[in-house]
Amino acid sequence: MRILLAKDTPALLRKGSTARVAAEVPAKFAPGDRVIVRNFHPHGHTRAPRYIRCKPGIIDRDHGVFAFPDAHAHGKGPCPQHVYSVRFAARDVWGDDASPRDAIYIDLWDDYLDPAG
Amino acid sequence: MNGVHDFGGMDGLGPIDYETNEPVFHAEWERRVFALTLAMGCTGAWNLDMSRHARERTPPAEYLAASYYEIWLSGLERLLDETGLLSRAELDARVAALRAAAD
Secondary structure, three states: OOOOOHHHHHHHHHHOOOOEOOOOOOOOOOOOOEEEEOOOOOOOOOOOOHHHOOOEEEEEEEEEEEOOHHHHOOOOOOOOEEEEEEEEEHHHHHOOOOOOOOEEEEEEEHHHEEEOO | OOOOOOOOOOOOOOOOOOOOOOOOOOOHHHHHHHHHHHHHHOOOOOOHHHHHHHHHOOOHHHHHHOOHHHHHHHHHHHHHHHOOOOOHHHHHHHHHHHHHHHO
């Protein structure tokens, strides 16, 4: 077991840490692609908020490859995959009372998304 | 998991209180909880996603009534118990002893 010593703490905090994974993983989607968030309700950890499931969005940009929290939180390895900023029109999420000009951007992993048919 | 932590879009929770010049910590114990969480995370006994999941498994009523660092402490205690580093019984006994000494 590693022990964090007081003398090593400042350097560690300056360095920080990242969930980015240096792995070559093909991206399932590209900016501009239309997607739909999967309908899923796992008993374990997920970073896909409930309110966004089953909603249609558009890939805005590709952040690169990161550990997949749904697997990583349960000791199943990093399961690295692409994370995208996905744009959702506010009306597609909250209905007609929302402003037609508003949008929500959510960072979502490949396994949360299906191509919009 | 569809837990209470995932309350995006829920109504009735009241306004968010913004503090001007908000301090990093509001009390000394918060500083300690942050340091303990960081130090124990460095042991490698769990990863960041496991610690997030431990926090969101705080019982719902407790979660909604807890402050930010109370939830961090709840998550840390759960991980310590589950990894066998410090059992709930050991923790409770220590808290009881400190409380008795303080009385």
